[in-house]
Each structure stands twice: as structure tokens, then as C-alpha cells.
Amino acid sequence: MEQKKQIRKRKDYLSWDEYFMSIAKLTAARSKDPNTQVGACIVSSDNRVLSCGYNGAPNHFNDDSFPWNREGEPLETKYMFVCHAEANAIDNFRGYKKEFEGARIYVDLFPCNECAKKIIQSGIQEVIYLSDKYSESDSTKASKILFDTCGVKYRQMDKKHQKEFKISLKPDTTIEYV
């Protein structure tokens, strides 16, 4: 009897980590900050996207009059006013906060200490990040103390998952891996 050739599944589909980090990165593209674009994606323990956020001006603060400066008098810099991606992702969620229990957050930059506190209080239990470029800052050091003390796990996304691909929004195209 002739054996039918079995069609196998695609091999280059995205892993969960790759998929959710991609959503975080794509969300970052909404940021109007000329220097730093950060995106965050919160995912339930059963791999459903719960919420996304990016760094930006608070609601009703006109983006065009927002001070995006990094240097100068404190009131002339963004730091006093900007809402971070992780905080926005938590605040953008419209469901029952109970769903955050055991959830994880994907973010392309290690969370600052203010976001770390929000993450802990929300019930999120794991942080997956790409860059830790401010690891020497007091803010990042405080975040790690907070996470270690409060039992929130954190890990950098595995190098083997740090892929690059191109998404085209033109019809009838597929993802191109670089």
C-alpha cells in the first residue's frame, strides 16, 4: 500500500516568548518619545494577552506640548510627567484584576523601581525583558531588590529567541525572517 506523505506543521512559527515580546515591541512603536520607545505586554498564565502599554503622556496631556527633553530644569523634562509602558499596560487593563495573578509581563527594557512596585502590587509574577542597559542605575538596582524580596521572577529573553523579522502590512505577504 502506498504511504501518504504526512504534511508537517511549520517549523519557524513564533514561540510564546517571541510572540509576546513582538507584541511589546510593536506596541512601543506607538510611543511619541523621540529618544526611548518602550512597550509592554501582560499575558495570563494560560497565554492570553491581557493588556498592552507604551510610554507616553498622561491622558488629556497634549502630545505636542509635552516636554520630551531629557535634560534641563526638572519641570522642563519628561521625567516628571511621562507614564511608563508597564504602568500603562496595568492601567489599560479593563477586566478583573484577579487575572493578573500568576501573569507575566513582557517589556523591552528592565522596569524602573516605580513600575516594579506597580508590577508587584498587581500580582504579576514574572518579568521577561530584552535590555538591561541601565543595570547600574539605582532605579534598576532597587527594582531587583524589590522583585527578589517580593518573589517576582525576572529573566532576560533567551538569546536564541532574540530573532529579527520583518512585518509587512501589504496584502498577501508573510513574515520575513532576517
Ligand SMILES: [Zn+2]
Ligand atoms: Zn517605569
